[in-house]
Amino acid sequence: xxxxxxxxxxxxxxxxxxxxxxxxxxxxxxxxxxxxxxxxxxxxxxxxxxxxxxxxxxxxxxxxxxxxxxxxxxxxxxxxxxxxxxxxxxxxxxxxxxxxxxxxxxxxxxxxxxxxxxxxxxxxxxxxxxxxxxxxxxxxxxxxxxxxxxxxxxxxxxxxxxxxxxxxxxxxxxxxxxxxxxxxxxxxxxxxxxxxx
Numbered sequence: 001x002x003x004x005x006x007x008x009x010x011x012x013x014x015x016x017x018x019x020x021x022x023x024x025x026x027x028x029x030x031x032x033x034x035x036x037x038x039x040x041x042x043x044x045x046x047x048x049x050x051x052x053x054x055x056x057x058x059x060x061x062x063x064x065x066x067x068x069x070x071x072x073x074x075x076x077x078x079x080x081x082x083x084x085x086x087x088x089x090x091x092x093x094x095x096x097x098x099x100x101x102x103x104x105x106x107x108x109x110x111x112x113x114x115x116x117x118x119x120x121x122x123x124x125x126x127x128x129x130x131x132x133x134x135x136x137x138x139x140x141x142x143x144x145x146x147x148x149x150x151x152x153x154x155x156x157x158x159x160x161x162x163x164x165x166x167x168x169x170x171x172x173x174x175x176x177x178x179x180x181x182x183x184x185x186x187x188x189x190x191x192x193x194x195x196x197x
């Protein structure tokens with residue numbers, strides 16, 4: 001396990017310390033005030049922070065003032081490539097239109113600015129987060145990696161609540177929020193593509 005401030009992964013030297021030849025999985029952590037910005041977003045139909053905060057995993061040790069908000073896996077590419085994509089991806093119209101923009105980035109930009117083209121606001125927020133990542137000793141794209149790492153992700157998502165995970169998030173406690181989030185994301189995508197033919 002490694003823990004790093006997300007902003008440090010914008011530095012190529014720091015990013016190169018993350019394995020580029022192994023798959024893995026990761027979790028994102030936010031401070032309470034930053035989490036409140038997301039869950040009480042003006043782009044949602046209501047505030048969700050108070051109803052959800054009690055269900056979220058609070059860290060300990062270096063993460064004691066943070067809450068876990070998102071988890072993901074890297075099986076088709078390296079853990080380095082996946083984290084780089086989340087942290088350094090550009091909000092182009094084609095990425096937004098095609099849905100290729102990182103789900104994590106889509107959600108953050110939708111909740112903070114109501115516009116998925118707002119890369120600057122998204123980056124400023126991401127830079128406040130902590131990334132916890134694990135590399136696994138499998139070949140990238142191998143069947144073994146896909147099976148083992150997806151199983152890890154499923155087990156984690158059954159055990160913990162991640163408010164920003166949409167796909168595969170079956171926890172009853174977050175369903176009302178996720179419905180609201182999906183609407184906010186649809187509206188933010190429309191806002192981003194206004195005037196695009």
